[in-house]
Amino acid sequence: MKPRKAVIVISSHVVRGSVGNRAAVFALETLGFPVWAVPTILLPWHPGHGSASRIVPDTNQFARLLGDLENAPWLDEVGAVLSGYLGDPGQAAAIAGLVRSVRKKNPGAIYVCDPVIGDSGGLYVDEMIAGAICNLLLPIADIATPNRFELEWIFGRKFADTRSIITAVRNGPAKSALVTSILSENGDHTGNLLITSVESWHATHPVIPDPPNGPGDLTSALYLGRHLEGFRAPEALRLTTSAVYEVLAATKNLGADELQLEANSGVLLNPAVDIRLVQLD
Numbered sequence: 652m653k654p655r656k657a658v659i660v661i662s663s664h665v666v667r668g669s670v671g672n673r674a675a676v677f678a679l680e681t682l683g684f685p686v687w688a689v690p691t692i693l694l695p696w697h698p699g700h701g702s703a704s705r706i707v708p709d710t711n712q713f714a715r716l717l718g719d720l721e722n723a724p725w726l727d728e729v730g731a732v733l734s735g736y737l738g739d740p741g742q743a744a745a746i747a748g749l750v751r752s753v754r755k756k757n758p759g760a761i762y763v764c765d766p767v768i769g770d771s772g773g774l775y776v777d778e779m780i781a782g783a784i785c786n787l788l789l790p791i792a793d794i795a796t797p798n799r800f801e802l803e804w805i806f807g808r809k810f811a812d813t814r815s816i817i818t819a820v821r822n823g824p825a826k827s828a829l830v831t832s833i834l835s836e837n838g839d840h841t842g843n844l845l846i847t848s849v850e851s852w853h854a855t856h857p858v859i860p861d862p863p864n865g866p867g868d869l870t871s872a873l874y875l876g877r878h879l880e881g882f883r884a885p886e887a888l889r890l891t892t893s894a895v896y897e898v899l900a901a902t903k904n905l906g907a908d909e910l911q912l913e914a915n916s917g918v919l920l921n922p923a924v925d926i927r928l929v930q931l932d
Contacts, residue, residue, distance in 0.1 A: 656730025656760075657685040658875065659720070659753070661746055662767070662868065663736040664690035669910040670697050670865040671736050671767075675872035677912050681919045682876040687720070687729070692738030697864045698775070700908070710741035717745040721752035729753050730760050733875055734788060735868055736767040737776070743783035750791055761878070764792035764825065765871040766801050770832075774804065785824070794878070795825035796871040798832040813844065813853065813931065820846040829874055829888070831867055834858075840927065843870065845888045851931040852885045854892035856924070859899045865910045866895050873919065885928060893922035900924075 658679050663671030676686045691713075693706040708716075720726070732750050737743060750762045766789060768774055768781040785805055789795055802816065803809055806823065810816045813833065820828045827847040834841050835855050842855035873894055877887035897918040902911045912919070 654728075655684050656757075656879065657687055657728045658731045658733060658879075659687045659689065659729055659749070660872070661689040661691060661732070661734040662765075663692045663694060663738070664688075665694045665696055667696045667909070668865070669912045670868055674865045674868040674910060674912065675733060675735065678869055678872040678919055679876050681916050682873070682880070684876060684879065685728070689717070689720075691736060691742055697909075699864050705738070707738035710739055713739070713742055714745040717749045721749055726753065726756045730757060731763065731875060731879060732760070733763045733765065733871060735765040735871065737780050737784065740777070740779040740783040743780075743787040747787045747791060761793040761875075762791060763794045763796060763871055763875045764788045765796045765867065766805065767867070768801055769804060770798060770800050789824040792825040793827065794875070795828045796867070796874070797828065797830060798867055799830060800832070802828075802830055816844065817846050817851050817931065821848060829870070831870055842926065843888060843892050845884055847884060850884065852888055853927075853929045853931055854888045855927045856892060856896040859896075859903055862899050863902055863907065863909055866899060869898065869910065869912075870895050885930070889926060889928050890922060893924045893926050894919050896926060897922050897924050
């Protein structure tokens with residue numbers, strides 16, 4: 652078998668926990684993909700656990716590091732780029748430059764932008780960071796993976812229903828989107844809404860109250876991996892949603908405050924839970 656293409660993952664790094672790069676790198680490597688991991692910020696733990704030290708790379712140094720990757724002799728090994736949480740607005744321009752260089756070297760490469768800017772409690776990054784992601788990264792993304800709050804912030808309005816979300820995404824900056832945290836009509840199920848230019852699918856599972864942080868990072872990485880494996884969009888969505896739900900359920904059953912990825916790597920490879928998958932158009 653030919654070696655799989657590598658994925659460059661650019662996001663936060665925590666010492667304790669399974670969010671940001673810790674979740675995405677683990678998921679992609681479990682699926683068998685080589686990963687080049689770039690930290691945008693270093694944290695001892697997820698900020699949801701309380702305030703702590705933050706180490707953000709100097710903007711110019713970060714840009715030089717990504718510039719080195721652009722000129723690396725192994726750049727033809729890369730088949731995808733995934734970006735998530737940013738620590739500084741200046742990082743967006745460097746990431747955009749790297750995406751352009753990867754595509755120039757490998758025209759088939761794809762870019763997934765996870766606009767990690769907030770949740771139902773509001774923005775948890777500076778508005779300049781959120782703006783840089785919207786202006787520089789989403790327009791060049793093949794796939795965007797916002798949650799519902801992030802999608803509404805990006806478009807500057809609330810969405811009344813699923814149909815309005817589909818219409819907005821198809822007229823938005825990214826080519827397609829996997830929108831997370833989309834509740835079912837009666838509110839007892841939640842899941843992911845996949846929207847491309849030609850079809851849309853809603854995959855749902857029972858709501859898990861007070862889930863730990865990180866399912867969005869995990870979802871983005873797993874969906875990218877399944878896409879790179881060649882699965883059609885609905886099957887990639889099904890496998891992704893099922894795996895994330897199983898990990899969340901296992902974590903909840905243990906009473907853990909972080910996603911239990913290392914104990915559930917088999918689930919990432921072969922999820923077994925049936926989820927609702929409905930084609931909307």
